[in-house]
Amino acid sequence: MSKNKIERISGRAPDELRNVSIKAGVIKNADGSALIEFGKNKIMAAVFGPKEVHPKHMMVSDRAIIKCRYHMMPFSTDTRKRPNISRREIEISKVIREAVQPAIIMEDYPRTAIEIYIEILQSDGGSRCAAINAASTALADAGINMRDLVTACAAGKVDGQVVLDVDDTEDKTGEADMPIALLPNTGLITLFQLDGNLSKEEFDKALELAKIGCDKLYKLQRDALSEKYFDGKNGNKEE
Amino acid sequence: MKTNSVERKYVMPGDVVIEGDHNPLANVIKSGNKIISTKIGMAEISYNGVRVIPLNGTYIPRIDDVVIGKVADMNGFAWEIDINSWFFGILTGSAVFGRQFSSSRDSMKSQFNKGECLIAKILSFDRTRDPLISVSGPGLGKINEGEITYITSSKIPRVIGKKGAMIKLIEENTGCRMTIGQNGAILLKGTDEARTKARNAVKLIGNQAHISDLNDKVISLISK
Numbered sequence: 001m002s003k004n005k006i007e008r009i010s011g012r013a014p015d016e017l018r019n020v021s022i023k024a025g026v027i028k029n030a031d032g033s034a035l036i037e038f039g040k041n042k043i044m045a046a047v048f049g050p051k052e053v054h055p056k057h058m059m060v061s062d063r064a065i066i067k068c069r070y071h072m073m074p075f076s077t078d079t080r081k082r083p084n085i086s087r088r089e090i091e092i093s094k095v096i097r098e099a100v101q102p103a104i105i106m107e108d109y110p111r112t113a114i115e116i117y118i119e120i121l122q123s124d125g126g127s128r129c130a131a132i133n134a135a136s137t138a139l140a141d142a143g144i145n146m147r148d149l150v151t152a153c154a155a156g157k158v159d160g161q162v163v164l165d166v167d168d169t170e171d172k173t174g175e176a177d178m179p180i181a182l183l184p185n186t187g188l189i190t191l192f193q194l195d196g197n198l199s200k201e202e203f204d205k206a207l208e209l210a211k212i213g214c215d216k217l218y219k220l221q222r223d224a225l226s227e228k229y230f231d232g233k234n235g236n237k238e239e
Numbered sequence: 240m241k242t243n244s245v246e247r248k249y250v251m252p253g254d255v256v257i258e259g260d261h262n263p264l265a266n267v268i269k270s271g272n273k274i275i276s277t278k279i280g281m282a283e284i285s286y287n288g289v290r291v292i293p294l295n296g297t298y299i300p301r302i303d304d305v306v307i308g309k310v311a312d313m314n315g316f317a318w319e320i321d322i323n324s325w326f327f328g329i330l331t332g333s334a335v336f337g338r339q340f341s342s343s344r345d346s347m348k349s350q351f352n353k354g355e356c357l358i359a360k361i362l363s364f365d366r367t368r369d370p371l372i373s374v375s376g377p378g379l380g381k382i383n384e385g386e387i388t389y390i391t392s393s394k395i396p397r398v399i400g401k402k403g404a405m406i407k408l409i410e411e412n413t414g415c416r417m418t419i420g421q422n423g424a425i426l427l428k429g430t431d432e433a434r435t436k437a438r439n440a441v442k443l444i445g446n447q448a449h450i451s452d453l454n455d456k457v458i459s460l461i462s463k
Contacts, residue, residue, distance in 0.1 A: 032295070050325045051325050052325060052326065061367065103252075103253075105277060109325075110366050110367065111326075111366070111367070141295065142295065143278060143279065143293055143294075143295035143296025143297065144296070145252075145277040145278060146252035147252065147270075147275065148252060148275075149252055149253055183253070184253070185255070222251060225251055225279060226249070226251075229249075229279050229294050229295075230249045230449060
């Protein structure tokens with residue numbers, strides 16, 4: 001880090017992620033599950049299915065449907081959050097659903113529903129990205145046919161500087177926040193949002209940073225899955 | 240390059256199993272020149288093509304599979320059987336009583352009641368309709384004794400082993416009779432001790448299906 005750059009509040013370098021740990025298969029009753037700790041975020045994702053669709057009129061005859069619920073626990077924030085599903089949660093549920101949908105081979109499961117439940121136990125900034133990482137790990141854990149895993153990471157602009165992985169304080173004081181999700185093996189982007197303003201150069205840099213962050217998270221997702229299934233062997237690709 | 244030998248490696252969704260002209264067999268998709276895995280499991284590259292043996296996932300019914308199920312619901316015409324998949328298996332009255340089946344004359348309860356277990360065969364399934372099952376055939380029908388243990392359906396081939404080697408090994412060493420349902424349900428018959436031993440062996444296979452020296456581990460577990 002060069003001297004003229006302003007230090008971040010958390011003391012991280014501009015291209016440094018928060019501490020992340022992912023664990024797969026944490027819930028016995030779900031078909032697939034994952035717990036992610038992303039800085040102060042603690043997020044649990046559980047996947048059920050494929051199973052019968054209820055209500056029946058939502059059934060699609062040639063493919064599966066995906067139901068996604070993103071929900072924050074009342075104790076997840078510093079002031080109590082009302083437990084009802086809020087407008088923001090409905091939006092994030094939709095965004096997460098659309099981010100993981102391209103990875104799932106839905107034609108393999110006609111007339112079924114795949115349910116993704118995401119509970120935020122403790123929230124910090126960037127919970128939607130963390131939730132996508134957890135959800136995709138849980139989907140793979142549930143044994144659902146997928147083209148690829150989905151990895152998400154945010155980049156942003158704080159105090160005029162483009163940084164990776166914007167946390168809660170930085171999000172509130174900063175100028176821009178740009179969460180992206182992508183399929184790491186093909187590089188296809190499945191989620192793209194941008195709050196705030198970025199110039200062309202800043203945007204290019206932020207996108208590049210976010211992709212680097214996604215690469216790191218992809219490795220952690222693989223580690224989590226190989227820990228459960230292969231006793232930690234062959235977690236990361238040799239080639 | 241096509242060879243006669245079988246190569247194995249661990250894969251996850253999105254991993255390129257192999258590049259080149261290969262035949263995608265199961266749990267893989269072809270994208271351009273690449274064969275990509277869609278599940279967590281062991282990839283097998285052989286002369287016939289590429290397949291991934293999954294380590295998890297729900298049972299997908301296939302025609303002629305023998306399954307072990309439980310009566311979940313019944314009405315005047317058919318039983319709904321929980322076969323450990325995402326749809327119930329449908330056992331129609333005429334499949335049990337024959338062509339002359341009449342819902343007013345024949346009592347459904349005289350054959351199968353709610354909660355009873357049975358061994359059945361998948362008659363038809365094409366993913367657009369619920370699987371139809373049948374209990375007519377040797378070895379099929381109501382289960383009167385024994386216990387059922389469950390394992391991930393993709394690991395059933397490991398329980399059976401090469402030409403039935405593993406199942407033979409467990410049966411001979413424990414004295415427990417096993418009937419295997421392709422849906423991941425295994426019926427164990429025998430003394431308490433025999434069943435406990437067999438159950439533990441099945442559990443071991445479930446936990447360590449990806450390990451190559453499974454036979455030795457099962458033997459050492461049983462002979463303890």
